[in-house]
Amino acid sequence: MAPEPVVPLVRILAGRIEMAAEIAALSGSGAVGGVVTFSGYCRDEGGRLEALELEHYPGMAEREIERIAAQAAERWPLTGCHVLHRYGLVKPGEEIVFVGCASAHRQAAFEAASFLMDYLKTRAPFWKREHLKDGTTGGWVESKDTDSAAADRWHRL
Amino acid sequence: MAPEPVVPLVRILAGRIEMAAEIAALSGSGAVGGVVTFSGYCRDEGGRLEALELEHYPGMAEREIERIAAQAAERWPLTGCHVLHRYGLVKPGEEIVFVGCASAHRQAAFEAASFLMDYLKTRAPFWKREHLKDGTTGGWVESKDTDSAAADRWHRL
Amino acid sequence: MKLVYFAWVRERIGLAEETVEPPAEVRSVEDLLGWLKGRGPNYDSALAAPEVIRVAIDHEHVDHADPIGAAREVALFPPMTGG
Amino acid sequence: MKLVYFAWVRERIGLAEETVEPPAEVRSVEDLLGWLKGRGPNYDSALAAPEVIRVAIDHEHVDHADPIGAAREVALFPPMTGG
Numbered sequence: 144m145a146p147e148p149v150v151p152l153v154r155i156l157a158g159r160i161e162m163a164a165e166i167a168a169l170s171g172s173g174a175v176g177g178v179v180t181f182s183g184y185c186r187d188e189g190g191r192l193e194a195l196e197l198e199h200y201p202g203m204a205e206r207e208i209e210r211i212a213a214q215a216a217e218r219w220p221l222t223g224c225h226v227l228h229r230y231g232l233v234k235p236g237e238e239i240v241f242v243g244c245a246s247a248h249r250q251a252a253f254e255a256a257s258f259l260m261d262y263l264k265t266r267a268p269f270w271k272r273e274h275l276k277d278g279t280t281g282g283w284v285e286s287k288d289t290d291s292a293a294a295d296r297w298h299r300l
Numbered sequence: 301m302a303p304e305p306v307v308p309l310v311r312i313l314a315g316r317i318e319m320a321a322e323i324a325a326l327s328g329s330g331a332v333g334g335v336v337t338f339s340g341y342c343r344d345e346g347g348r349l350e351a352l353e354l355e356h357y358p359g360m361a362e363r364e365i366e367r368i369a370a371q372a373a374e375r376w377p378l379t380g381c382h383v384l385h386r387y388g389l390v391k392p393g394e395e396i397v398f399v400g401c402a403s404a405h406r407q408a409a410f411e412a413a414s415f416l417m418d419y420l421k422t423r424a425p426f427w428k429r430e431h432l433k434d435g436t437t438g439g440w441v442e443s444k445d446t447d448s449a450a451a452d453r454w455h456r457l
Numbered sequence: 458m459k460l461v462y463f464a465w466v467r468e469r470i471g472l473a474e475e476t477v478e479p480p481a482e483v484r485s486v487e488d489l490l491g492w493l494k495g496r497g498p499n500y501d502s503a504l505a506a507p508e509v510i511r512v513a514i515d516h517e518h519v520d521h522a523d524p525i526g527a528a529r530e531v532a533l534f535p536p537m538t539g540g
Numbered sequence: 541m542k543l544v545y546f547a548w549v550r551e552r553i554g555l556a557e558e559t560v561e562p563p564a565e566v567r568s569v570e571d572l573l574g575w576l577k578g579r580g581p582n583y584d585s586a587l588a589a590p591e592v593i594r595v596a597i598d599h600e601h602v603d604h605a606d607p608i609g610a611a612r613e614v615a616l617f618p619p620m621t622g623g
Contacts, residue, residue, distance in 0.1 A: 163320035173344030173392040180337045187330030203516040235330040257410045269539025270464035286536035360599040426622025427547035443619035
């Protein structure tokens with residue numbers, strides 16, 4: 144019988160993400176084979192960017208990410224699954240999102256982390272807006288067709 | 301014209317791998333979109349294991365990993381590529397290997413890190429032996445057919 | 458029914474949230490978007506291309522063809538750009 | 541020619557390295573393995589199943605059919621289990 148899927152840890156936060164602590168928690172017990180992480184960063188856009196502002200839908204953001212993470216934990220044999228996403232102002236070079244998947248099977252950990260990122264991009268209710276160094280507020284970042292295509296590929300597997 | 305491939309950082313070391321520092325170095329500049337890491341851990345084998353001993357081929361290990369990492373940097377548009385592998389005694393729960401790939405394209409970072417791990421498993425000259433808690437030296441860990449199959453799939457892409 | 462707006466939908470409408478009572482013939486998400494669009498130039502500007510608007514009912518994504526049912530909170534927002 | 545051995549190949553042969561001068565008819569990696577196998581019971585035990593032995597010449601993986609050429613250092617070892 145397949146073991147119970149692991150319960151993912153999901154956190155939406157305004158402050159920095161402590162990646163070393165997350166990885167340590169995922170690798171923890173002596174029972175883990177491998178941990179795959181993805182961390183997404185705020186780019187400086189050639190020096191123009193002062194900060195990214197991340198708006199989110201407070202009630203829904205956590206629930207939607209929990210749903211996506213629970214799907215990953217059902218689909219792959221994970222021993223740990225952490226998803227942390229920031230909101231508010233993020234400076235260039237700072238992390239925006241962290242996904243970590245632990246598994247005895249490295250391919251499972253890679254696929255689950257990649258799946259989580261594709262779905263976060265297209266389903267988690269967050270919106271980015273640019274604040275520029277010249278003091279103006281830039282536009283809302285537009286969604287990418289490539290992100291939808293990336294998420295769609297998981298239906299075809 | 302495609303930009304020059306990044307020069308990978310490869311290190312073979314006896315001590316612990318400072319993952320937070322590696323990730324910070326990879327995400328560094330404000331020009332990085334995403335970083336994918338894989339870290340492989342020493343399992344405790346149900347509490348039987350005292351330590352894994354990792355033998356390596358000193359002259360060749362670094363060169364072979366550099367060759368594999370250079371291939372990854374040619375094949376995917378990476379902005380950073382770090383591969384660190386330990387030798388000597390590794391305790392349960394400690395990391396054995398760390399691979400980190402930075403790219404503006406998250407799929408590239410995922411694929412490059414996965415490729416690196418598959419090739420490290422089958423081509424990097426390291427051998428694991430178990431030291432058990434009862435004081436005996438266990439056998440050499442046998443290589444897995446699944447690892448060869450995992451490496452082979454990159455030829456077919 | 459509580460409506461909540463995010464990102465440029467919120468900015469164009471000029472409200473973060475409001476409570477509305479649509480008429481009985483507003484049954485689907487599509488109906489709701491059409492009805493809202495007629496409420497003034499700010500709504501018209503926000504919903505000029507209704508097909509790009511994403512909708513969630515009580516914190517779950519829905520399609521435009523889905524019924525509103527007994528929704529307590531309906532959210533309207535642009536395609537997401539998190540992660 | 542310097543030979544270096546790793547893991548259980550090293551243990552069974554009982555040496556980490558040695559310098560040998562194989563006869564002129566030993567041209568390929570396969571020839572070398574066959575010649576070494578006849579050097580004593582420790583070699584015979586290490587190379588009992590020569591097809592599983594991996595070989596590197598001057599720090600590069602080679603096939604058993606490859607020529608030894610002007611190799612300075614030939615390494616014999618079991619399939620790798622790093623990573």
